[in-house]
Amino acid sequence: MNSLLHTLLAFALALGVLVLVHELGHYFVARACGVKVLGFSLGFGPRVWSRRFGRDQTEWMISAIPLGGFVRMLDEREGDVAPAELARAFNRQSPWRRIAIVIAGPLANFLLAIVLYWGLFIYGVEEPRAWLGAPPAATAAAEAGVVAGERVLRVGDTPVDTWQEASWALLQQSLEQPVLDLEVIDGQSHITLRRLDLAAVRAAGWEGDALARLGLVPGRPHVLPVVAQVGPESTAAAAGVEVGDRFLSINGRDVDDWMEVVQTVRASPGQVLLAKVERAGQTVEMRIAIASERRGDGTVGRIGITVRADDASGEAWTTTVRYSPVRALSRALSETWEKSVFSLQMMGRMLTGDVSWRNLSGPVSIASYAGQSAAMGADYYLRFLALVSLSLGVLNLLPVPILDGGHLLYYLAEIIRRAPLSERAMESGQRAGMALLLMLMAFALYNDFSRLFSG
Incomplete structure (x- = not known):
């Protein structure tokens, strides 16, 4: 129950932040363009809370269904408008102003992703280096000769240091190539080229964990059990465990x-x-009480110590990714751009059948990822938030009626035609867009529950 509550709270916080940022983008640009905003809502459906603020008495609302939100602007198509306020109606604005108002929501989501990545890169994130574990038999990695304890130096022509950098480069490059070259180094400093055949993941439409299907699993070096830190209130401290044991x-x-x-x-x-430790050349015996801690749906033991983050040869197996503010901004922009382009590539390959539609995730999977990332720490949760924010921005820019991208399509057509589209054409587009969106949502939910019940 605690795990479920934790997941729901993490999901609700993420959803609230992403929707708020998106709708505030529409709101502020609408105000800057002189459009009167009548209402601002987090969520849809019946109102849970509402208040009116400001010169225009804009109604701010929290609604019962939390999957989205809206900004309601003065518009002659939705009701009578007083002659004195016609200039402030959304439909009376130039196409370019309407484009600015509509595109502001997705751009706000991209901006949030950039800010989050920027902050993380300045603060510094500790990440495991790109160590490889033992590949399962009959996988591409096993056939390429990958062995546990090797560390990836390059994916194709891209140098990598952390597991995240390696996995991201693997995903990007594997979409374009039939084989993938990994440059790895072993514990004796021997550098080897491993060539992976991607036929298995291509045949499966990249369904599920593509890297695991290739046999590429994160590993770790051999780490000596030498204590680096002892929590002052821990059971290890009470038993007499010391740093250096x-x-x-x-x-x-x-x-x-x-x-x-x-x-x-x-x-x-x-x-x-009963534990035996080596301390200053002497063997010391001690009895350690194991504390209990809830993790997920079970209970695990802990004693409150951490290990020295070096392998047996003294090489660090984690590294802190940190940049100067200027370099961090450059990396944040690059991260946001690359992941946005990759999202579009995956969508395009779903349409062509090269990528399985079972990769599509819905709110259940996103909620699960929210809970998992929050449990791993604030930096992981903020990364999750940045990724979902840019994904939301990409999704909303798709040229599908009812989404922001569909409205942009209408306004661009109006600029080209030098006349607005007919009400009938726009209504038909809205209905088609709603049908498509409902179909995608149903398919995503089907995938969610299939993963939930089949593992």
Whole structure:
């Protein structure tokens, strides 16, 4: 129940922020263009709360159905307009002003993504480096000779350092090429070229986790179980664990890797374990009470220590991605542009059948991702928020009637024709757009529940 509540709160916060930013884009540009705004709503349907503010007594509302929002402007097509206010009606504005008002919503979402990425790049984000785990048998990575402990240096011609950089470059380049070259380095500093055949993921239409289907799974180096930090109020501190201690065994089982310690502790909530550590050349025994902590739908053990983030050879297995403000802005702009273009490429390939429609996600999947990212930390949640924000911007710019992009199409046609489209043509377009949107939503929900019940 706590996990479900956490997921719902994370999803509600993300949705509220994204819709608010989108609608504020429309609102502020409408006001700047002299258009009178009658109402501003977060959500659709029955009003839960409303107040009127400002010179125009704009009604600000929170409505019952939280999947969207709207800005209602003065418009002769929606009701009578007093002669004195005709100049402030939306339909009386030039096509270029209407385009500015409509496009402001998606642009606000892109701006939010840029600001979030910019802040993250300035603050710095700790990320795992691009280590590879053991590939499952009969996958492209296994056939290419990839082995656990190798680290990716390049994907094609793109240098990479972190797992996120590597996975993003893999996804981008694999859409365009039948084979993919990885330059990897092993623990003995030998550099090797691994060539992956992409036939398996292409045949599956990139459905599901394409990297896992290729056999590319994130790995980690061999990390010695040497304690770097001990929480002052932790059970480890109470048992006498000190910084620099190296675990030798737990409950009689020898350990030589940090993950062996983690797995034993996580599997033993509420128990007391006998541990042996090496300290200043001496062996010290201690009994450690394992605290219990709720994680997802279960309970895991923890003792409140962290490991030194180096592998057995002393090479760091995480790195902090941080830039100067100017460089961070450049990276934020590049990140937003590349992911927006990639979203359009994926949509285009769905239409041509090269990418499976089962990759389409709906609100259930997005809510799940929101909960997972929030549980991983603020930086992961903000990245999720930036990604969904730019995706919302891309979606709204599609030339589908009822979306912002459909309205832009109407106004561009008006500029070309030098006359507005007929009411009948616009109404037909709206109906077709609504039908298409409902069909896509139904398909996305079907995919959501298929993943939910089939795993």
